[in-house]
Amino acid sequence: MHPIITAAERPEDLALIRGHAAELKTMFKRTLNYQLVIESGFARLLKTPLSQDTVVRPALATNGTEFAPRTYAYLALVCASLLSPNTGEQVLMSELVEQVRADAVTAAIAIDDTTAEQRHLVRAISLLVTWGVLSEVDGSVAGWEHRQDEEALLDVHRGLLPHLLTRSLRDVDDPGRLISGTPVEPLAAERPRRDLRRKLVENPLVRREDLPEAERDVLSRERRELTRVLEESFGLVLEVRAEGALAYDVDDDLSDVRFPGTGTTAHAALLLVNALTDELRPTATTTATIDERVVPGAFVSWDTAQSALDLVVEQYGSAFAKGAVADQDRLRTDVLDLLQAVSLAVVVPGGFVLHPAAARYRPEPHRAPAKTRAQRRLDDAPPALFSTGQSDHEGES
Missing domain, CATH: 1.10.10 (Arc Repressor Mutant, subunit A)
Structure with a gap:
């Protein structure tokens, strides 16, 4: 959940990691082919590139906004600027900005001084503060965004910078190979x-x-x-x-996106899944089409989804945030984003496909007799979720 652990932000966690360094390095390499880098001031878990169907987890600003392509461009520029020979162990915010602008010219990237551009720059720098690459010594990055005459002094933890990328740039000749590089397996x-x-x-x-x-x-x-x-x-x-x-x-130690969870979006998503299951009544043989493939799941049209969500808001809206009730289009988007983030929904033309695993989260599960559950555990053939309702287990995804 936290691929970068620093002494400044999480000293006790880093002490535990360093105390069990040999075992952790072996475990990550053997089970996942991940490399764990442990230094005196940080630990960095370098993850092997995942398959293209992996759920996307973008970088987030402090307000939860996803990074735009422009923000990622600024992130790369800031990292390059911090590695410049002109940048010392401490840097003023104004000096860092000037170095970023100079590097942008060298890289033929056009930038300007608009508010939107400054916001992208501040979000990139703030993420590096969160990661522990930078530390605010005097002043703040956020304060500089609103008033450029307010200076901020930053400590630069240069040793962590080369480990931000999951592989060295020395053997990479184009960006595509960097993103989709195939891991080397010993066996x-x-x-x-x-x-x-x-x-x-x-x-x-x-x-x-x-x-x-x-x-x-x-x-x-x-x-x-x-x-x-x-x-x-x-x-x-x-x-x-x-x-x-x-x-x-089970223990809620690893989940970055929680479902079921708290808040209006999570509650509405859980209730929507229940309403759609009642409406569509899918069975173990229900199928839908995703990318011209017939797969298990129930197709939900946008009209059906909106009708079910209207019913959820009518019945439970008094417990929801007022803003969500007032803007149901935004609520539907947020709910669908959450269901996609936990792999329970896939958007297709005309609607989305609800995965059979959604049945395990129904608020009112139908429990099978204990004898039947015991027989299932002994049976090598796995049951189908739409036919059995919620699983015997409950927990975070």
Whole structure:
């Protein structure tokens, strides 16, 4: 959840990591092929590039706004400026801005002094403060955004900068290779296992049809070993169903996006899932089409989704935030974004497809008899979620 741990921000966590450095490095390398870099002032977990179907987790500003492409451009420029020989162990905000502008000219990137441009720049610098690359010594980055005559003095933790990227730039000749670089596996036979573990650790839910044949084989043949490794290494509990697999966070230690969760959006999403399941009444054989593939799931048209959301707001709107009730278009967008973030929904032309795993979160679950559940645990054939309702387990995705 926190790939960068610094002594300045989390000294106790860093002390634990350093105390168990050998074991942690071995565990991450063996289970996920991740590299753990541990120095005196920081620890950095370098994650191997994930598959293209991985849920996107963009960088966020302090107000929760997603980084725009322009903000990422400024982030790259600021990092380059901090590595400049002209930048010392401390830098004034005004000096850093001037260096960024000079580097932008060298890189043929046009920038100006508009408020919007300054906002992108401040968000990039603030993220580096959050990561521990920069520390505010005197003044603040946020204060400079509103008044450029208010100076801010920043400490530069240069040793962490080269480790921000997950791989060195020396062997990369184009940006595409940097983004989609293929990890080097010591043993080809281990790659399906590691790829599957990575997907289950990093994604709330993995669709069975999205898995290559080798990974589906691991999921079927080595389920018990996979369950043991995920629980012992990360505290995750594995659920395997006919439609896919889900590893959920019982202790709420790893989840960056929580579902079920608190707040209007999370409550509305949970209630919407329940309303749609009641409306559509999907079964174990219900299918939909995603990218010309027939997959398990229920298609939900925009009209059906809006009608169900209107009903949710009518029944429970008094407990929602007033702004969400007043702007239901925004509420629908936020709810759908959340369902996509936890892999329960995929947008398609005309609506979205609700994954069968949504049934496990129904507020009023239908429990199967204990004998039946025991028989399921002994049966190698996983049940289908739409037919059985909520799982026996509850927790964070």
